[in-house]
Amino acid sequence: MELKGVLEYLCSIANNLSNCGVYYSRQLYFKTGKTPSSADLHKQLGTIQQNKHYQALYSDTAQQILTTVAESFKSYVGLLKGIAKGKVSQKPKLPNYRQSGGLGLATFTGRSIKLKDRMLRFPLGTKVKVWFGIDAFYLPMPSNLDFKAIREIRILPRNRQLYAEFVYEVSFVKVDVDKSKVLGIDHGLDNWLTCVSNFGTSFIVDGLHLKSINQWYNRSIAKIKEGKAQGFWSNRLAAITEKRNRQMRSAVNIAARIVINHCLDSKIGTVVFGWNEGQKDSANMGKKNNQKFVQMETQKPSSYSRKLPRLYPHEQS
Structure with missing residues (x-):
């Protein structure tokens, strides 16, 4: 399977899982006035419902997507509290769905990625192996980065392109000021x-x-x-x-x-x-x-x- 096809599929599944998390969070908020934690979303979609989009992604990647959804709802509630206290003037909007059929951000944590022969291995979910016979995809390791310093790599769709966005740790230099x-x-x-x-x-x-x-x-x-x-x-x-x-x-x-x-x-x-x-x-x-x-x-x-x-x-x- 071509790299292009794998990455497009990965980001489309990330988009779908994000919408599933938003749907559950919105329904919970409408019915109870509460928003789910990231652990609640992981449990609901990953364990209880066994969501097919969740299973198509590596567990860490799926959890990162749902954590982002949970944080957006937590921020919404925080802004409402800010309005009540007079600290926020603009009324926030309840997090809404991403465009159907679009591509979403897929994040791989550093512990998920392996380096072999200067190639980075990105794992995929169990369902992808069953459906397509592949369990990972590979990208070249940038020569100017230290693999051990990488904390996350995000597959980011933007302006009809796909990008690998590296989040890595840097050392701080103390200066006399x-x-x-x-x-x-x-x-x-x-x-x-x-x-x-x-x-x-x-x-x-x-x-x-x-x-x-x-x-x-x-x-x-x-x-x-x-x-x-x-x-x-x-x-x-x-x-x-x-x-x-x-x-x-x-x-x-x-x-x-x-x-x-x-x-x-x-x-x-x-x-x-x-x-x-x-x-x-x-x-x-x-x-x-x-x-x-x-x-x-x-x-x-x-x-x-x-x-x-x-x-x-x-x-x-």
């Missing part, structure tokens, strides 16, 4: 990051290049979608979106390194980042400026992603 030295950061558009310290140093991280990237992206998307039906999407649109997202993540990395290097050189021990509530989703600077400001990223996931080989060729038209 002064916490009384403070760097304040305000983010904007042309001046993406304006940084000023309390002892006279300052610098600006330019945002013009990022504005140019986003303008190209918006023009390209608008041109391709012109005359198309609402919700139109294609491999070309996915490729453009992925390129833009990669450029933005790279820019965030570079900007963060500039700030950290300045802090290390000046022994700055405290960084204050300006963040106003609603500044992204409630900005009122006009349609054009709102779009520019919202698209200027200021955070990203702190994990390492590596594209899987030859899975979904981009459409060239």
